[in-house]
Amino acid sequence: MCAVRGLTKTYPAVRARRGAPGTPEVRATDDVRLDIRRGEIFGLLGPNGAGKSTLVRQITGLMRPDRGSVEILGHDITRHPERAARILAYLGQESSALDELTVSLAAETTGRLRGLDARRARAERDAVLDELGLAPLAGRPLRKLSGGQRRLACLAAALVGERPLLVLDEPTTGMDPVARRAVWSAVDRRRAEHGTTVLLVTHNVIEAETVLDRVAVLDRGRVIACDSPSGLKERVAGEVRVDLVWREAAPLHVPEVAALRERAVESGRRWTLRLAPEEARAVVATVTGGAAFAALDDFTLATPSLEDVYLALGGDTQGLVKA
């Protein structure tokens, strides 16, 4: 459905000016190759600055790559970027074009600009606002809404006028659980009824695990892995994650705890350890008995998540969100 080959984009170096330091040349996407199949929810996962948005902007025809090609449903988007608008709907991170419109007018206008006639645009607007639970907010301008509601209103605009491919750049940012559920059920309905394909950009590992069929993990502009979430997790299946949270400070006078310290990733009172299952059992036995237990506030034992996969692949997890 969507084939990306050798996509490369380099941002030129910026020379330092008075008051502003220069930045070196940045390769935002580096020889990216992807195949997105029809009807799947395909995710791009990576921390901020990994190149997700740059990649999406090239797929949607908003940015010309330096090298490589993008083909969607048989159309060469690199050569004919204007065709992308007739194949896909894009939800970007910015809402400034719609901010001063009411929710209802934003959705209707977008539908009109997607080529619907006035009656269809109004009918689809009403259907989408009902579907997403936005009908009570229909008459309010977007900028008066909370961040999550505004995001939902922008999604409504993106969904008016059917498209075989939805490109959603962090669609659920700032949303409460009710709104998130509305988003995923709206996406699922389009998948079931029209076989709609979804390209989802996210830095939320929990969301990635629960909604994606396949995920490409990006790090510094490169795809470092691409598989289903469960397939990726099998790569680190031999490991278990142990989180220990201490009441005040770690009881380093206990020799077993002191020995663990160098293997733990510390963040405040929390230690995170990735261990073989037997080791994990031993650690749990140690901290739940004796002197260490008195200092322990909480502990969890979990099978690996996509975050662990990301770490194991050599990525830098600073910036991934777990919520």
Add this chain to the structure above:
Amino acid sequence: MSVVPAEALPDNALAAEETAERPAAELGPRARLWPSLVAVYRAQLSRARVARIPLLFVATFQSIGIMVLMRGVVDGGGEARAVVAGSAVLVVAFVALNLLAQYFGQLRANGGLDHYATLPVPPAAVVLGAAGAYASFTVPGTVVTAVFGCVLFGLPLAHLWVLAAVIPLAGAALAGLGAALGLLAPRPELATLLGQLGMSAALLLGVLPADRMPEAVRFARDLLPSTYGVEALARTFGARPDWAVVLGDLAVCGCVGVVSLAVATWAYRRAAVR
């Protein structure tokens, strides 16, 4: 959370890697020029109603204030006509040139253009819709300013209907210029600056009577598109307006409008895909 199993999808979509030989899928419809222009116009007008009313008051009071100030300097006749016409067209310059340059400058800088660029809408519809909405938005302020000026300086109100031609034509010229400046400026602050400078030029060169100006300034005045709108309006305050010259001035406005809107459309195309 996804409840649709991949196998249940139409065409057994995930079953096999797709081959490139499959014929290209049909594209969605293109939005046609007029319907999308109307949609953009409507949306922009509603935006303007929400966000720009205070600025319209500022524009009108600025023009009225200038006329009141000039009342002490100008003693009727040709100069009074120039002041009233200049102040009325200044409202158009404030909104259509200055505010539109700011709007497009910001939209371009913060990625708002992506929204339009990922819709199958003709670039001209976006530019003309926005320019038209901003120009329409100047109507009340311009009319109020012109009527107030006529009463203040004792000019005839009989030919004020000519505003019905002056506002759209001067509006097109100035809005096109504003949109082009906003879309071409590399940074939003620069767009704001250019919009402000354009408006200052319209103020200084349009309102102040040309006869007292040095040669160079008069030449600059001839280059500014708003001048022809001002001239056309000023002539109709006369006892027996020379309609051929009025028409000529308006034609210049119209031509500049066509050219600047074409440049703005080109600039939009350029800004949308980087």
